[in-house]
Amino acid sequence: MQTQPEQPPADHAQHPLRQLLNDEFHSRPAPPLVAPALVSRLVFTHDAAALAGESRRLDDAAGRTGLSRLSGSANAILFAGAGFILRWERHTEFSSYTVSCSPTTAGATAATASALDLLPRECLQGIPGQLIVATHVELRAAAEVSPQSVTANLSPTGRQMVAAQVADQAAWVFTDFMLDQGATRFLVLDRSLTPRQAGRTVQRLLEIETYRLLALLALPVAREIGGWMHDAEEELATMVDHIGEASSPADESRVLGELTRLAAKVEHSLARTNFRFAAARAYHELVMQRISELRETRVSGCPTFHEIMQRRLLPAMQTCKAMAGRQDELSDRLARTSQLLRTRVDVEVERQNQELLTQMNRRAHLQLRLQETVEGLSVVAITYYASQLVHYLAKGGAHLLPQISPELATAASIPLIAACAMLGIRRLRKRLQQRENAAP
Template identity: 30%
Template sequence: MNTTGQPGFEQCAERADIQAEAHARPPLAVEFESAEVWNWVLYDLPDDPAAWQTPYDPACRHKVLELAGGQLRIERHTEFVSVTWLGNGPPDAESLRVIGTCPGRQLAGARVLVRPAGWEGVADVFGPGRIFGGMARFTGVEVATDFQIGADQMVTYTLSGNFEDAFARGRLVKRLVDLETYRMAALLGLPVVRQSTPALQSLEVRTGVAMRALSSSEDETLAASIREISALLAEVGALREGLRYRIAASKAYYDVVSDRLASLAEAPIGQRQTLKGFVDHRLAPAIKTVGAFDRRISDVSATLSDAMALARTRLEQTSQEYNQALLVSMEKRARQQVHLGQAVEGLSVAAISYYVVGLIGVLIKSLPHFAVSVPVLQAISVPAVIALVWWNVRRAKARVEKV
């Protein structure tokens, strides 16, 4: 008897994994009013497990380590590893040593300085350079950055204000870290697209030439055009396949950046440009370039597919015209065969009748003498012989046609 108050259903095999995924990355809790969060994003990760040293494990999605100077969080993503250090000051030498054992190359880095409400040291952190930011989500909370990479290879952000608890403070820190991470990751597609643009331009030009060649009425030119279109389709397919993941990833990363900016819900401070204003102005055109490249590949592929369909139509039309001409020729030859058969039939009747009449003459000559001469009897038999031979030939022909 079930005493738990539940019906005792068998659990879905995937339920535990799905539930674990929802809690795989514990929320970031920043306990100190004055704290520093350093985040490194490592890219170009090695496939060899031997290249990963302790505490890094390529199979582990998330790990939290408590070090003497602070907390270290390691997160494995599809393309990169995110290493986040949290403490009430910069990471100490031992923490830097552990962080430095992570393989890969640095793609992005963010240093978030968390400060209490009323802090007025923004100008001291960024100096005379241009500052971006605004009031973020919670009343009295201010974010700022200059989007410049410092000597420590990090982009510095400041976050100041009153927070209800450590998790509220950690949520905004995490959004700033994600903003810097995915802002850089989204731009990975731009160099690839720029590098592939000359190849795409060449394909576009060759596609135009092949399309114009299809209007030629010469069979050799048409055949050459079909071969060129087939080769172009293969090249476009290879180019598209080689860039498919990178372009799709850039679009997905840009969507994450847009979500993080929307979640900050910035309000301008005076005439200072917000983080969203800067990112929209600098990042959106790059993503549009990537999107335009993707559309151009699609357009070339569609044009070549239409060209191949047109070529097939022309080939079918040419084949039909050839078949029509062949049928006309066959019909003409059939008529000639009929006429020839009729002529042969007439000649056959005449030849057979001639020999039959000759045989009749020989037969008559072997009989007793008649009053009528042999030639006269032969002449009299000619019509009957011709009619009989013609009737037999027609009957034989009818039998053959029935088979």
């Protein structure tokens, strides 16, 4: 007895993005193709502000031209027309329009025939953004067009042809990556591809061309920042010399102002180029991954896709990588220079604080000496006034003891009063010192 698969309980809370994420996973399958076939792709760069109405504009154009919508999601829509299929896809910074048909439907056998000839002009009007990639792929059976006939027409002095056997030698691929009437062209000769294999092979070729040009968008940026980066590095080296030669706070303040200005310029450049360089690395990795998925085998006399990318795309990517690294290193050097200047200022502040503490210690010493002097004068003053009291007492007691002279009594009391006053002051100072030492 066959059991039904267990369904998830209906009372479980569903993640709001579950269906969207699952649809996104299946939104870009490679359509099956059977030779002969023509496939064309247009890729447009755009900004976020232009994304909102792109799918709606395409739906309106499809409705006016009689295209039927087969399937669709937020980022991919499939339309069917009279003998052709149109697929629209939206990516992070570009959107693509891919048209596929058979050559007989296109009604032309010329070398310049493409699937775009069937697409109504209304579908291509008002597309936001700028055209960055235009690619035509011609899929033919090897029995119809032999690979030897293609390689025999290659000229040593003509365009360099890139060729390879792909999909474990189930097909041949030819291209020169040159713009021919505004588009690059690929020729795929099907020897034993299944429809799914043919669709995946064509899709990989389209993605290689798309990601190749998108990766190269970072090269002009790298050349632009390379123009001023050398001057910035020289300026930073001069600032380091000025820090060592600074002899006053005014010199340090001037260097700090120049350092802040240069740091702001570098951080602005980092913020402006980080995304472009990171995207270039990602696109380059996708190009090399798609080439690896082709499983190519060398065709005698022609470079493979991997070789041509290593020879022509990799140096540009290494340039971008080097410029991104120089920017990061320059930012780090600016941070270290700022720390050096801050350390110099901190040392100068500590030196000034030490001088201030030395002056305060000297003043405290002077105050202590002055206090000791005042204490000596206080002993004299106390002795004087106390001896006057004794003198008055002795004069008053002269009637009782006439033999004691008031002057002698006053003179005799002065040493005793002075000694008592001195001992009292010293004892009081000692007690205050003990309290101060005991305080936390």
